[in-house]
Amino acid sequence: MDKLIKEKNVKIPLYVTVYETLTQWLKEGKYKPGDKLPGENILAEQFQVSRGTLRQAMLLLQEDGLISNHQGKGNIVLSNQDMQSNGLEKVGNPIVDFCLQPIDKVDTSIGFQPATQKHQQVLKLRPSSIVAVIDITYYSKGHPVGFAMVYMPHEILDKGNVDLEDMDSVYQFYLKLLSSGGLYSNTKLRMSRVRERLSGILNIPEGEAILILEEQLYTEYDIPVLSQKLYMGTDLYELSLRRKSK
Amino acid sequence: MDKLIKEKNVKIPLYVTVYETLTQWLKEGKYKPGDKLPGENILAEQFQVSRGTLRQAMLLLQEDGLISNHQGKGNIVLSNQDMQSNGLEKVGNPIVDFCLQPIDKVDTSIGFQPATQKHQQVLKLRPSSIVAVIDITYYSKGHPVGFAMVYMPHEILDKGNVDLEDMDSVYQFYLKLLSSGGLYSNTKLRMSRVRERLSGILNIPEGEAILILEEQLYTEYDIPVLSQKLYMGTDLYELSLRRKSK
DNA sequence: TCGTATTTGTACGTATGTATT
DNA sequence: AAATACATACGTACAAATACG
Numbered sequence: 353m354d355k356l357i358k359e360k361n362v363k364i365p366l367y368v369t370v371y372e373t374l375t376q377w378l379k380e381g382k383y384k385p386g387d388k389l390p391g392e393n394i395l396a397e398q399f400q401v402s403r404g405t406l407r408q409a410m411l412l413l414q415e416d417g418l419i420s421n422h423q424g425k426g427n428i429v430l431s432n433q434d435m436q437s438n439g440l441e442k443v444g445n446p447i448v449d450f451c452l453q454p455i456d457k458v459d460t461s462i463g464f465q466p467a468t469q470k471h472q473q474v475l476k477l478r479p480s481s482i483v484a485v486i487d488i489t490y491y492s493k494g495h496p497v498g499f500a501m502v503y504m505p506h507e508i509l510d511k512g513n514v515d516l517e518d519m520d521s522v523y524q525f526y527l528k529l530l531s532s533g534g535l536y537s538n539t540k541l542r543m544s545r546v547r548e549r550l551s552g553i554l555n556i557p558e559g560e561a562i563l564i565l566e567e568q569l570y571t572e573y574d575i576p577v578l579s580q581k582l583y584m585g586t587d588l589y590e591l592s593l594r595r596k597s598k
Numbered sequence: 599m600d601k602l603i604k605e606k607n608v609k610i611p612l613y614v615t616v617y618e619t620l621t622q623w624l625k626e627g628k629y630k631p632g633d634k635l636p637g638e639n640i641l642a643e644q645f646q647v648s649r650g651t652l653r654q655a656m657l658l659l660q661e662d663g664l665i666s667n668h669q670g671k672g673n674i675v676l677s678n679q680d681m682q683s684n685g686l687e688k689v690g691n692p693i694v695d696f697c698l699q700p701i702d703k704v705d706t707s708i709g710f711q712p713a714t715q716k717h718q719q720v721l722k723l724r725p726s727s728i729v730a731v732i733d734i735t736y737y738s739k740g741h742p743v744g745f746a747m748v749y750m751p752h753e754i755l756d757k758g759n760v761d762l763e764d765m766d767s768v769y770q771f772y773l774k775l776l777s778s779g780g781l782y783s784n785t786k787l788r789m790s791r792v793r794e795r796l797s798g799i800l801n802i803p804e805g806e807a808i809l810i811l812e813e814q815l816y817t818e819y820d821i822p823v824l825s826q827k828l829y830m831g832t833d834l835y836e837l838s839l840r841r842k843s844k
Numbered sequence: 845t846c847g848t849a850t851t852t853g854t855a856c857g858t859a860t861g862t863a864t865t
Numbered sequence: 866a867a868a869t870a871c872a873t874a875c876g877t878a879c880a881a882a883t884a885c886g
Contacts, residue, residue: 363862365873385820391851402875407852417782420818423852424883430820440787441687443841536663537841541686543789543809543832561807561832563789567841572666574631574676586789586807593839595689595783595813609881611854637870648856653871669871670864 367408370399374409378418378429385431389419392427417594439593443535445527446565447490447498447582450591455498457491460519460526464506474568475505475576482506486522489553496554497588502526504578529569529577539567541591554585561586613654616645620655624664624675631677635665638673663840685839689781691773692811693736693744693828696837701744703737706765706772710752720814721751721822728752732768735799742800743834748772750824775815775823785813787837800831807832 374389383389390398396406410427413419419427438444448455467481475483483503490498512529515521529535544564551558563584569577620635629635636644642652656673659665665673684690694701713727721729729749736744758775761767775781790810797804809830815823 367873393851403852404876405874408873410852420820421852422819422883423881424850426851426883428820438844441839441841443843533843535843539839539841541787541837541839542835543807561789572668574666574674589788591787593687593785593787595687595785597689597779597781598684613854639870649871650857651855654854656871667871668864669862670869672864672870 366401367405367412370401370406371409371412373399374413375416375418378413383429385429387429388425389427389429440591441593441595443530443537443569445530446589446591447488447500447584450584450589451490451492451497452588452590453492453497455490455492457494458523459489459491460523461487462516462519462522463487467505471503471579474579475503477505484509486526488523488526492588497585499550499553499583500580501582502578502580505576508577534572535569535577536572537567537569539565541565550583554583556585563589612647613651613658616647616652617655617658619645620659621662621664624659629675631675633675634672635675686837687839687841689776689783689815691776692835692837693734693746693830696830696835697736697738697743698834698836699738699743701736701738703740704769705735705737706769707733708762708765708768709733713751717749717825720825721749723751730755732772734769734772738834743831745796745799745829746826748824748826751822754823780818781815781823782818783813783815785811787811796829800829802831809835 377383389395392403392406392410396403399406410419410421413427414421418430420430421427438449440446440450463485464482465485467475467477467479467483471477471483472479472481475481477483482505484506486500486502486504488500488502489496490500508529509516509522509525512525514525542564543561546554546556546558546560546562548558550556550562551560554562556562563586565582565584566580567582568579571577623629635641638649638652638656642649645652656665656667659673660667664676666676667673684695686692686696709731710728711731713721713723713725713729717723717729718725718727721727723729728751730752732746732748732750734746734748735742736746754775755762755768755771758771760771788810789807792800792802792804792806792808794804796802796808797806800808802808809832811828811830812826813828814825817823
């Protein structure tokens, strides 16, 4: 379990390489939106894999929203490939991903405090535990546009071999966590009013509306990794996502 | 294609019934968070299915966030089952689903207009097409809390056998569409300011901030079903969703 | 309209690889 | 080192939806 952030293994399953090839084909336009892909039997033979393996690749393509499968019809290339960007439904860094202006400066600071009762709950900590509080301010063109309050069990930071004196190293660790894979979240999104402290940080008058994203991140092992509150200034953010039917 | 809204077939695949049984077991607490489920071979034998079929059921459980699979370890029951509600990542009716107060009244109206250039694009219509504009106002405790502008190709409504004089019938059709399955969306979420018309409808002063969700819905066949803009009043909404790593 | 061919969906069985305990 | 458990991969067969003559 020492590898919260693990390197990819070199071993790549067959169905993944097939999936990657097919993705490439679609990107190249070898098959265009509306086209029917060759039948699964044919493709399987072309790739020299069994049909089952090929179907695993198809499933990945479908999850990406690249194709649509239908019994009797075939596998059809879909047209909405523009929206391939990382939507909100994927774990990432919304403050950076969805800002309408490029983030060009980041300011990080870190502190430590005993776990509050809420932290004990959502981060599954003991009362004696220490929680790292990472504050991150995001700037665009010299102005603050977003702010993050990240709560992380000290243990996690500890295992990450982070230099707590080097703020850049702390921020990089945070980014690496977010992109490390195998994470999922409980996320809540709402609007609220800017209050005292935030008003100073984001340079927004008190009482103004602001977008708040609050979430807990867990590993695939169900281990809490962090809890964070993200503040995004109005008018500067547009969150995109892909929704699917149940 | 006449069945944009289709009834479920009676035929239920084996792996789905297995999945449903397992879901039931977890709900009943037969296996608790942190527990390891019996091995796949054992479960397969219990259900009298092949291991492959059982694994299809496991995949569904995993997608629901109910279990986590790990090679060599087993299938572990996860703890975050509270958040089983329909998150924003699933197609639904956010104005109703995420309002902190219960919606107790809905006011629907409908009109028709030629497809604008934008509609022609996102709804894939010809210039001569007619678009239905459905306006829906949502009330809670006598006050308007949300507003929807739904644009739908006339064709879709037509196939739905909707009584255009009966506003309740129109709204029910809209709801049925949203829950009909096999849909996906391109969704954008942002904050904006209340302007003239909306100010009157939602009874909010002009210039106030408001949450806007704008999206296009498509069928699994890549056919545009509707384009809509949802307005949700501040402080009254909290959108929850589940994010996953790529 | 009705078969028939095509194509994907479901299900089984088997074997081997790889991670964890 | 060995046992256990999930992951990958192959092959086969039939069912069900669709397309087409």
